[in-house]
Amino acid sequence: MATPRIMLLGAPGAGKGTQSANLADHYGIDHITTGDALRANKDMETEYGTPREFMEAGELVPDPVVNEIVEAAIDEADGFVLDGYPRNRSQAEYLESITDLDAVLYLEVSDEELIHRIAGRRLDPETNDVYHVEYNPPEDPAVEDRLVQRDDDTEEMAQERIGVFKESTLPVVEHFDATGDLVRIDGEQSPAAVWSDVRAAVDAAIDA
Numbered sequence: 556m557a558t559p560r561i562m563l564l565g566a567p568g569a570g571k572g573t574q575s576a577n578l579a580d581h582y583g584i585d586h587i588t589t590g591d592a593l594r595a596n597k598d599m600e601t602e603y604g605t606p607r608e609f610m611e612a613g614e615l616v617p618d619p620v621v622n623e624i625v626e627a628a629i630d631e632a633d634g635f636v637l638d639g640y641p642r643n644r645s646q647a648e649y650l651e652s653i654t655d656l657d658a659v660l661y662l663e664v665s666d667e668e669l670i671h672r673i674a675g676r677r678l679d680p681e682t683n684d685v686y687h688v689e690y691n692p693p694e695d696p697a698v699e700d701r702l703v704q705r706d707d708d709t710e711e712m713a714q715e716r717i718g719v720f721k722e723s724t725l726p727v728v729e730h731f732d733a734t735g736d737l738v739r740i741d742g743e744q745s746p747a748a749v750w751s752d753v754r755a756a757v758d759a760a761i762d763a
C-alpha cells in the first residue's frame with residue numbers, strides 16, 4: 556500500500572511533529588496537524604468563541620471545530636498522518652466514523668523529558684523550522700536572533716497541557732491498546748532512532 560493512513564499519538568513534546576514530517580515525506584502522504592491549522596486560524600469566529608481562547612489556556616478547542624477541520628483535510632488526502640488528533644474519546648469515535656486507519660502509533664516519553672523539550676523549544680518564524688536551545692540550537696546567529704517561543708510552550712503551560720493529555724488523550728491510547736491496534740514506540744531515543752522504529756512499525760502494519 557503506497558498511501559497509508561496513520562494516527563500518531565503522544566503527549567505535547569513527544570516528537571509527533573518531527574516524526575509526522577518524516578512520515579509525510581517518506582510515504583508521500585498528507586501531514587494533518589490540528590495544532591498548526593488552529594494556530595493559523597486562532598481568531599476564527601465559531602459558535603464556541605475563537606480557538607485562541609482555548610489554546611491560550613492550554614485547553615482543548617471544542618470537538619465540532621476540530622472535527623470539521625480534520626474531515627475536510629481527510630477528504631482531500633490520499634493517505635495521511637494525523638498529528639495532534641484525536642485528543643479525546645469523542646474525537647476518536649468521530650474519526651472512526653469517517654475513515655479507516657492502517658497504523659496507530661504512540662510515542663512514549665516521560666513527563667520530565669516532555670517538560671524539558673517543550674520549555675526549550677523555539678521556532679524560526681521565517682521557515683517554521685523547530686529548534687531546541689540545548690538539543691538542537693541553530694548554527695546561524697541570524698536565525699538564533701529571530702527565534703520565538705510558542706505562547707503555550709512555557710513550563711507552566713507545558714504542565715497544564717500534559718495534564719490535559721493525561722485526562723483526555725490517554726483514554727484514546729488505552730482504547731487502541733485494548734483493540735490490539737496500538738504500537739508503542741520509545742520516544743526518548745534520538746530522533747533518528749525513533750524514526751527507524753516508526754518506519755518499521757508502519758511497514759509492518761501495511762504489510763500485514
Ligand code: AMP
Nearest residue numbers: 589590609610614615616621639640642
Ligand atoms: P499542538 O500544536 O498539537 O500542541 O496543539 C496546540 C493547541 O491547539 C492545544 O493545546 C489545543 O488547545 C489545540 N488543539 C490542537 N489539536 C487539538 C485537538 N485535536 N482537539 C482540541 N484542541 C486541539
